[in-house]
Amino acid sequence: MGTKYNVLYNGNIALERGKEGVNNEYTENFWELLPVERMKVTEDAFLPGQTKNADFERAEEKAIKAIQRHGMNINGKEKNPQIDEAYLLLGQARYFDKRFVPAMAAFNNILNKYPTSDKINQVKIWREKTSMRLDNDQGAIDKLKRLLEEEELEDQDLADAQATLAQAYINIKAKDSALVHLEVAAQNTKINREKARYRYIKGQLYNEFGHKDSANIEFDKIIDMHRKIPRSFYINAHLEKSNNFDTSNGDLVAFEEYLSDLEENRENRPFLDKIYYRIAEYHRGKGSDSLSEVYYNKSLRKTTKDKYLRSLSYETLGNMYFDRNIYKTAGAYYDSTMTAMVLNSKPYRIIKKKRENLDDVILYEGIAQVNDSILRMVSLPKEEQLAIYTKYAEDQRLKAEEERKRQEEASKKQSSQVTMSPGVDRKAEMMRSKSSAMILPGSSRNLQTPGQSPKGGSSSFYFYNPTTVAYGKNEFLKLWGERKLQDNWRLNNQRGSSENIAIGGELIAESELDERFNPDLYLASLPTEQTEIDSIAKERNFAYYQLGIIYKEKFKELELAQTRFEKLLQNNPEDRLILPSKYNLYHIYKELGLNNKAEEMKTVIINDYPDSRYAEILLNPQSELAKDENSPEAIYTKLYKQFTNEEYAKVIAEADVQINRLEGDIYVPKFEILKASAKGRLYGFNAYKESISYIALNYGNSEEGKKAQEIMDTALPVLAKKDFVSDEDASNFNVIFQFDNNSEEDIDAFIKILDEEVAKVKYFDLSTSKDVYDENTTFVVVHGLKSIQGANGFVELLKSEEKDKRGRPVKPKITKDYFAISSPNYAIVQRHKNLNTYLELQ
Structure with a gap:
């Protein structure tokens, strides 16, 4: 009795409180297929014994206390019939705390130790729910089907088993098999919110299969439950049913009244964001873009936690403005769309790419519109130009006059509202002034001095009212402009830089008169050359x-x-x-x-x-000519191979030919970037910088142009550094043999001999290469040396005389002059072509 009515009673209360907290934290996503069970599983990792919810922790403690302190295991048999209940509470607390492996252990303990428990069927269902959470869906299906065949479950147990089985089928993508089990679950559960949930999932599945009539039957059953279920299911059932309406054959008048009733029902106010969105979609489907835009904006103005709904509304409005060629507004809507989406998700990346492309559209559409307007005006005779600009200037003057009148009316209205403060009538004010005049000199009461506001109330004195003060300042600025605090401030030569002057009863700035209302200035701005x-x-x-x-x-x-x-x-x-x-x-x-x-x-x-x-x-x-040897792809591939072979001069020459031949083709920027790289390798940093700047300026819309801009912003400032580093700070060194391309020296033969000599060195991992320095110079480089002394010593070793088998001296094979250089300094020399500067410093 103590176990049941004390320990387990408190544990079950904590469990229910925890379940209620889980339900409150969970937000239904009606845009997707709802899960059978209202619980969100996260991938958070917890240490052993660590829990996420204090209520579940308390429920678990109570269950453990009941087992440890109230268990009566005598001769291998449990005499306390509440212990199986304690294990069930323990498993449920762990399950809702999302610790599924310990929960499975608790349920298995009941099945192993208490097979005759009256809760055994519930335990089996809970075990399979846990097994399903551990991604063993097929195992859960097999055991639940066996349970349903062997046992005659009733009421809530049958509903729970069928619902769990339905979720398992949904998990393995056998959604058609889930329909029957959801129907049985809905018929047997006594909990209305579960009944509505199961029927809503059925409706979603029917919609997914294209059976709209069957889906509407399920949604109607939910609607008939009305206030017995959460309002969210009631409203979303209405919306899903409205989505299935056949606009081509249905009664549009009745349907519009149906949507209006949903909008005007006061109980639906928390869901107006979705209702407005549905009405907007309906009008957009009819082609009433202006009306649909009104409702999309109404939906957005409603405070909502549904980010997906906001993103849909923003994206749709963006697409509508894009289709109307209003690209700047469309871009703003796409920006707002991304703020309501999950970062780096696939939909987010799609919108981001579209938005980035829209930058180019906005740029080029702006150029086209402005330049078209200029060229159209230039093509007209002078008389027509003057007439157009005169009319435009007059329109600007009328607008300015209307704005001035509006401001004057607002100022007059504001000044007319300056009255005595509420609660102080004129008669009381007069009586107070009379009584003040009767106070004798020397009295303990103090007279109110000029400039002092009466205590406890407001005064009608001009400077005590901030509204009249502000109005007076505004009127002064209109009449006199900015004035310095000095003598003769009324003179014209004392006007400030931002003064306003009155002409024809109209207060307008001089600069505005010169620029906005003078058609000759517009004419003068037109190009003439x-x-x-x-x-x-x-x-x-x-x-x-x-x-x-x-x-x-x-x-x-x-x-x-x-x-x-x-x-x-x-x-x-x-x-x-x-x-x-x-x-x-x-x-x-x-x-x-x-x-x-x-x-x-x-x-x-x-x-x-x-x-x-x-x-x-x-x-x-x-013939697939685009892929033959004359196609841009094939030529580019050939040129790139030449680039890797350091045939930079040939690459530059051929790239120029292809750029002229393929003008306007999408491959032109690719040839430009390859040409820039070749020029950088052959002529150095300045040539590379000039070429990259040209690509960024002329091909900004292409991927290569954007890459060039990125190189200018990030890489070029680093590459521009040409100060040599100390040899002590380097760890890799090279030996360089310099060749003049115009000489008759055989570079390839030298490399062959050098490779043979390098191969004899066993204590270094050395390699050789042939590097182009400029049009006239080629380097043969030995890589892999670890110090400047080792580099110099290595070449001296190559130059030393050897002896043959008979002990006679043999002339060394390598006698050419060389210089040693660290790898960082070699990169600087190649980048800036400043070899002479380096050699002078040695």
Whole structure:
């Protein structure tokens, strides 16, 4: 009795309190298939005996106390019938504390020691729930099915077993098998929130299988339970049912009334974010973008913990603005989308990539719009230009006048509200002033002096009211501007730099009069030199080309890409942009099903550019010309191989040829970056820096351009250092033999002899290489020496005379001059081509 009504009673209370805390901490994610059991499992690691929840710890302590202090094991038989209950409490406390291995041990202890317990079926169910948490789903299925076959479970035990079996089937992706078990669980449980949960999962599964009618039956059953279940299930059942509505065949008027009822129901206020989102989706599906945008923003304005819902609303609004070509606003919405997403998740990376690409769209769209506007104005006669700017200046003046009137009205309204403080009427004020005048000199009461606010109340004196003071300051600035505290402050030459003057009853700054309302200034800002106009047109055309490529390749917005390429071709672009634009348009027309236009473009390319690789590809589409020896890919691969072989001059020359041949192709930046690397190896740091800067400036939209910018920001400042380091700070040294490329010396023969001599040295791990220094100089390098003295000694050893078998001296094979250098200093010499500086310091 003490075990049941004292120890276990308190333990069960702690367990229920802990379960309630777990339920309160858990947030349902109705966007995904709900789990059968409302509990979130994390991967946190805990030491033995360490728990996460104080209530579960107390429940476990009570269970252990009951077992250790109240157990009556006599002759191998337990005489206390409450001990099995204690082990069940112990296992449940550990289970909800997410310590599944110790929980499994507790449940197994009951099965082994108390097989006749009246709780044995519950224990078996709990053991399989624990086994499922340990990823043994198939084992849980087999044992639960055996339990259901061997035992006649009823009520809650049957519901728990069936629900656990359903979750196991869901875990192994056999979701269709879970439906029957969820139905049995829903029919047998007496707990309404569990009944609603099981039916909601059934509805989700039916939706996943495409059986909307069956799903709606389940959601209707949840709706019929109404206040018997948590409101979240009731609302989400309504929303899921509304998602299954057939807008093409259903009664739209009745459906809109249905959504309105959900919106206007006061009990649904905590869920208005989801309701507004559903209404927005409905209007967007109908094509009412303006109305849907209103509801998306309503959803966002509601305070919600549902980050996924916020991210959906932000992303949808971003897509809507993107489709309307309002890219700056779209980018802002995408930024907000990422703040509501899980960092580094796949959806986050997709949005981030889209946002980064949008930076280029915003840049080039801005260039295209501004330059188009300038060129359009330049093309007009002077009279039309003046008329347009005059009208614009007049519009700006009217706007400024309206703003001035609005501010004056606001100031007058503010000043009209300056009255005596509440609670102090005029009669009382007059009586108080009379009584003050009757006070005799020498009285203990103090008179109120000028400038002092009356104690306990407010005064009507001008300077005591901050509102009237602020209004007065504002009016002074309007009339007089900024004035210094000095004599003759009213004179015109005392006006401050930000003064305002009154003209025609209108207060407007002089700078505003000069700039905003003077059409001649707008005219003067237009370019007049033909070279400047040509530069603007060239920049505009390049922007259109880049936009066409971005829309086609990165966003798959073929119609937007089509308009940009077509506009480009209408604007007399440079020759280098014409052919790739036409070739891209040919593919766009084909993908959009505009076959006649595609054939016309194909004919133009073949007839006007018969020697181009584009014409070859169009004439031989099955030959995979893009992958033959004339394709950019193959040429780039060949050039890169030459680069690794240190044929830098050939790489630079061939890269120039390909850059001119493939103008506008996506491979051009790749050839540019390879050419920059070759120039850096051959001509040094300054040449490399110049080339990288050119790539970052002219190919900023490409991956190579972005990489070049990153190199400029991070790598170049480090590579720019050319101070030599001390030999004492180095651990690796080289021996350098210098050759003039214009001499008749056989470098390869020298290397062969050097390799033979190096191979004789057993106490160093040495190797040799042939390195290009510049166009006229080649180094043969011995690597692997550990000190400057060892490097010098090694070469002297090579130069020393040897003796043959008969003891006669033999001329050394290596007699060429050399110098020793540490590996860090050798890198500096190669990078900055400052060998002479290094040799002078030795």
